[in-house]
Amino acid sequence: MKEHGPGNVGYIAVWAALVVLTAATVAVSYVHLGMMNVVVALLIASVKASLVALFFMHLRRESRLVWGFALTPVFFLVLIIAGTLSDTLFR
Amino acid sequence: MRETMWSGERPLNGNASPRGYLEEKGFWAWAYTLDHKRIGVMYLYTTLFFFLVGGVFALLIRIKLMFPGQHIFTNQTYNVMFTMHGALMIFLFIIPAIPSGLGNFFIPLQIGARDVAFPRLNLMSYWVFVAGIVVILFSLVRPMDTGWTFYTPYSARTSADVTVLSFGIFLIGMSSILTGLNFLVTIHKLRAPGMTWHRMPLFIWSMYATSIIQVLATPVVGITFLLLAMERVLGVGFFDPAKGGDPILFQHFFWFYSHPVVYVMILPAMGIISEVIPVFSRKPIFGYKAIAYSSVAIALFGFFVWGHHMFVTGMSGTAAIIFSLLTYSVAIPTAIKVFNWLATMYRGSITFESPMLYALTFIFLFVVGGLTGMYLGALGADIHVHDTYFIVAHFHYTMVGGTVMGLLAGLHFWFPKMTGRMLGEKMARPAWLLMFIGFNVTFFTQFILGFEGMPRRYAEYPAQYQALNIVSTVGSWVLATGVLIMFANFVRGLFRGAPAPPNPWKALSLDWQTGSPPPTENFREIPTVTDWPYGYAGRQT
Amino acid sequence: MTGHEPHMDPATAREAATLGIWTFLATEVLLFGGLFTAYVIFRIQYPRMFYDDHLKLDRVLGAVNTIVLIGSSLTVALGISAIRKGKVRLLRMYLSFTILLAATFLGIKYLEYTEKFSHGLSPGTDIFFSLYFMLTGLHGIHVLAGMVVLGAVLYLAGKGKYSESYHTPVEISGLYWHFVDLVWIYLFPLLYLVG
Numbered sequence: 164m165k166e167h168g169p170g171n172v173g174y175i176a177v178w179a180a181l182v183v184l185t186a187a188t189v190a191v192s193y194v195h196l197g198m199m200n201v202v203v204a205l206l207i208a209s210v211k212a213s214l215v216a217l218f219f220m221h222l223r224r225e226s227r228l229v230w231g232f233a234l235t236p237v238f239f240l241v242l243i244i245a246g247t248l249s250d251t252l253f254r
Numbered sequence: 255m256r257e258t259m260w261s262g263e264r265p266l267n268g269n270a271s272p273r274g275y276l277e278e279k280g281f282w283a284w285a286y287t288l289d290h291k292r293i294g295v296m297y298l299y300t301t302l303f304f305f306l307v308g309g310v311f312a313l314l315i316r317i318k319l320m321f322p323g324q325h326i327f328t329n330q331t332y333n334v335m336f337t338m339h340g341a342l343m344i345f346l347f348i349i350p351a352i353p354s355g356l357g358n359f360f361i362p363l364q365i366g367a368r369d370v371a372f373p374r375l376n377l378m379s380y381w382v383f384v385a386g387i388v389v390i391l392f393s394l395v396r397p398m399d400t401g402w403t404f405y406t407p408y409s410a411r412t413s414a415d416v417t418v419l420s421f422g423i424f425l426i427g428m429s430s431i432l433t434g435l436n437f438l439v440t441i442h443k444l445r446a447p448g449m450t451w452h453r454m455p456l457f458i459w460s461m462y463a464t465s466i467i468q469v470l471a472t473p474v475v476g477i478t479f480l481l482l483a484m485e486r487v488l489g490v491g492f493f494d495p496a497k498g499g500d501p502i503l504f505q506h507f508f509w510f511y512s513h514p515v516v517y518v519m520i521l522p523a524m525g526i527i528s529e530v531i532p533v534f535s536r537k538p539i540f541g542y543k544a545i546a547y548s549s550v551a552i553a554l555f556g557f558f559v560w561g562h563h564m565f566v567t568g569m570s571g572t573a574a575i576i577f578s579l580l581t582y583s584v585a586i587p588t589a590i591k592v593f594n595w596l597a598t599m600y601r602g603s604i605t606f607e608s609p610m611l612y613a614l615t616f617i618f619l620f621v622v623g624g625l626t627g628m629y630l631g632a633l634g635a636d637i638h639v640h641d642t643y644f645i646v647a648h649f650h651y652t653m654v655g656g657t658v659m660g661l662l663a664g665l666h667f668w669f670p671k672m673t674g675r676m677l678g679e680k681m682a683r684p685a686w687l688l689m690f691i692g693f694n695v696t697f698f699t700q701f702i703l704g705f706e707g708m709p710r711r712y713a714e715y716p717a718q719y720q721a722l723n724i725v726s727t728v729g730s731w732v733l734a735t736g737v738l739i740m741f742a743n744f745v746r747g748l749f750r751g752a753p754a755p756p757n758p759w760k761a762l763s764l765d766w767q768t769g770s771p772p773p774t775e776n777f778r779e780i781p782t783v784t785d786w787p788y789g790y791a792g793r794q795t
Numbered sequence: 796m797t798g799h800e801p802h803m804d805p806a807t808a809r810e811a812a813t814l815g816i817w818t819f820l821a822t823e824v825l826l827f828g829g830l831f832t833a834y835v836i837f838r839i840q841y842p843r844m845f846y847d848d849h850l851k852l853d854r855v856l857g858a859v860n861t862i863v864l865i866g867s868s869l870t871v872a873l874g875i876s877a878i879r880k881g882k883v884r885l886l887r888m889y890l891s892f893t894i895l896l897a898a899t900f901l902g903i904k905y906l907e908y909t910e911k912f913s914h915g916l917s918p919g920t921d922i923f924f925s926l927y928f929m930l931t932g933l934h935g936i937h938v939l940a941g942m943v944v945l946g947a948v949l950y951l952a953g954k955g956k957y958s959e960s961y962h963t964p965v966e967i968s969g970l971y972w973h974f975v976d977l978v979w980i981y982l983f984p985l986l987y988l989v990g
Contacts, residue, residue, distance in 0.1 A: 477829035489919025
C-alpha cells in the first residue's frame with residue numbers, strides 16, 4: 164500500500180507557507196536592494212519550489228533513483244547557462 | 255561447452271507459430287500494434303527509406319560537384335539539396351534508425367521482458383514521428399535552403415518555409431524524447447529476475463546512455479526551433495542583432511543538442527559492435543565494465559563540448575579554450591572501447607560473416623573519423639579547416655563509417671531473428687566490399703580537399719579542386735552500387751532466404767534464446783538470469 | 796488494438812509511471828531551460844531595459860495569479876489525498892476546483908496580454924517583452940494542456956476508473972500540474988519583480 168503523505172493538514176500548512184512567501188517576495192520587491200533583489204527573489208522562489216517538490220510532489224518520500232531523475236536536469240540547466248555565459252560574458 | 259545465461263534448459267519460445275510476431279497480418283495489425291517488435295520494424299522501414307532518399311540527394315550533389323561552372327541546376331537548388339540531404343539523413347534516418355528501430359525490437363528481448371514499459375506511448379512515438387515527417391513534407395512547398403544547421407540570421411529571413419519545417423522537427427524531437435523516456439524506464443524496471451546491471455548486454459548499456467542524452471538534449475533543440483519559428487512569425491528578436499539579439503545564441507542552443515546527438519548516433523552502433531565482436535570471436539568481451547561505464551561517460555562528457563562547433567563565430571577566447579580542452583576528454587572513453595574490442599578479438603576464433611565484416615569496418619573507419627575529430631578539437635587546426643571539406647569528411651567517417659556500419663552490422667546480425675530467414679552471404683560480401691571501397695574513395699579525398707582549402711556548401715569552386723572532386727564522385731557511385739546490392743540482398747532474404755534457426759550465430763544473449771522470429775509475447779516464460787551474456791568458450795579474460 | 800496483457804505487477808507499474816513522469820518533467824526543465832538561458836544572457840546585457848520594462852508589468856495581477864496557481868496545487872494535492880482514501884466524489888470536486896483555478900489563471904493572463912497589446916507592447920517590441928511573452932506563453936500552453944489532462948482525469952473518475960487501490964493517472968497528472976506551478980514560481984519574480 165502507498166505510504167501516506169503529509170495529509171490534508173500538512174498540505175494546507177505548505178500552502179499557507181507558500182502564500183506567505185509570495186507576499187514576502189512581492190513586498191521585498193518594493194525595497195531597493197540593487198543586486199540583492201535578484202538574489203533574495205531567487206532564494207525565496209527556490210524555497211517555494213522546494214516546498215512544492217518535497218511535499219506536494221512527494222519527493223520527500225521517494226527513492227534515491229527518483230531524486231536522481233528529479234535533480235539531474237537542474238545540473239544540465241546550470242550547464243547550458245554556464246557554458247553560454249562563458250562565451251557572452253567574456254567576449 | 256557453451257554456458258547459458260539463464261537457469262533452465264528448455265528453449266524459451268514454446269510452441270509459437272513459425273511466423274511468431276509476424277503471424278497477424280493486415281494494415282491495422284501494424285498501425286495499431288502495441289508490440290515493440292512491430293513498432294521497431296516500422297521505424298526501420300521508415301528510416302531506411304529516408305536513408306535512400308537522402309542518398310539520392312547526395313548523388314545529385316556529387317554530380318554537380320564534378321562539373322563546376324556547368325549549369326546542372328541552379329545554385330539555389332544546390333543549397334536546397336545539401337540542406338535536404340543533411341536534414342533528412344540526420345533527423346529522419348541516422349538519429350532514429352538504431353534506437354527506435356533495432357532498439358525497440360531488441361531491448362525487451364535482451365533484458366527478458368515482454369515489452370517496453372509504456373507500449374502505448376511507444377506507438378504514439380511512432381505516429382508523432384510520422385506526423386513530423388508529414389509536416390516537413392508540407393514545408394517543401396518552399397524547400398529549406400539554410401543548411402541542416404539552420405543558422406540565424408539567414409534561417410529567420412529566408413523565404414524557405416522554415417516556420418512549418420520547425421514544427422516538423424519539433425515533432426520529430428518529441429518522438430525521440432518519448433522513445434528515450436520509454437527505454438530509460440524499461441531498462442530500470444523490466445529486467446528479468448537475476449539480470450543485474452552487470453549482467454545486461456552491452457547494447458542495453460549503450461541504449462541506456464543514449465536515452466539519457468535523448469531526454470536531456472532534445473528539449474533544447476525543441477525550444478530552439480520553436481524560437482526560430484517565433485522569430486519569423488512574431489518578430490521575437492533573440493537571434494536578431496537589429497533587435498538587440500545574438501545570432502550566436504542560436505548556435506549555442508542548437509549545438510547544446512546537436513553535439514550530444516552525435517553520441518545518440520554513435521552509442522547504439524557501439525553497442526551493436528560490442529554484441530557482434532564476442533559472438534564472431536567466440537570469446538568473452540574484454541573489459542565489460544569499462545565498456546559499460548564508458549558509454550555513460552561518453553553520454554555525460556558529450557554535453558560539455560558543444561562550443562567546439564563555434565570556434566570561428568567570434569565567441570570569446572575564454573570559452574573557446576575551455577571547450578577545446580573539454581573536447582579532448584570525450585576521446586578517452588571512446589578509445590577505451592576500441593581497445594577493449596581489439597582485446598576481445600585477440601586470440602579469438604574469428605570468422606568473417608557479414609555482421610563481423612561490418613563490425614570490423616566500423617572500428618577502422620570510426621577510428622579515422624574519431625582521430626580527425628581530435629585534430630578539429632585543437633583551436634588552431636580547426637580555424638584552418640572549419641567549414642571546409644575536412645569537416646565533411648570527418649563527420650561522414652564517424653556517421654557513415656561509424657553509425658551506418660554499426661547499423662548494417664546490426665541488420666545483418668539480427669536479420670534472421672527479425673525475419674525468420676537467413677541473409678545470403680554470397681551477395682552480402684561483394685556489397686560490403688563495394689561499400690567499403692566506395693566510401694573511402696568518396697570521403698578520404700575530401701579530407702585532402704578540405705585541407706587544401708575547398709569550402710563546404712559551395713556549388714562552385716576553383717579549377718584546382720576539380721580532379722579530386724571527380725574522384726570523390728566516382729567513389730559515390732561505387733558506394734551507391736554497394737548499397738543497392740545490399741538492399742537487393744535484404745529483399746531477396748525476405749522472400750527467398752533459408753528459414754533461420756533460433757540461434758544461427760550461437761550467441762548467448764536472451765534475444766537468441768527464443769524463436770526466429772520471436773513469438774509476440776517474446777518468451778513462453780520469463781527466464782531467471784544467472785550469468786552475463788558473454789560466457790563464450792574462448793579463453794576467459 | 797492487438798491484445799497486450801499487462802506485463803507489470805501493480806507495484807512495478809506504479810514505480811514505472813513515477814519514473815516516467817519525472818523523466819518527462821526533466822525534459823520540460825530543459826525545454827523551459829532554453830528560455831531561462833536567454834533570460835540570463837539578456838538580463839546581464841540589458842539591465843536598464845529589464846528594469847524599465849518590468850515596471851510595465853502589473854505586479855499585483857502577477858501576484859494574484861501566483862496565489863491562484865498555488866491554490867490549484869493545493870486542490871490537486873487534496874484531490875489525490877481523497878482518492879487515496881477511495882473518495883471519488885471528493886476527488887472530482889477538487890479536480891473541478893483545480894481546473895477552475897487554472898482557467899482563472901489563464902483568464903488573468905488574457906487580461907494582461909490584451910492590456911499589453913492595447914499599449915502596443917508585443918513579442919516583437921524588445922528583448923524583454925519577447926522573453927515575457929515567450930516564457931508566459933509557453934507556460935500558458937502548459938497550463939492549457941494541464942487543464943485538458945485534468946479534465947480527462949475528471950471524466951474518467953466520473954466513470955469509476957479510479958479507486959483507493961488504483962489511481963496512478965491521477966498521481967502522475969498531479970505531478971505534472973505541480974511542475975506547471977513550479978515553473979511559474981520562478982517566472983513570476985524573474986519577470987515581474989526583478990527588473
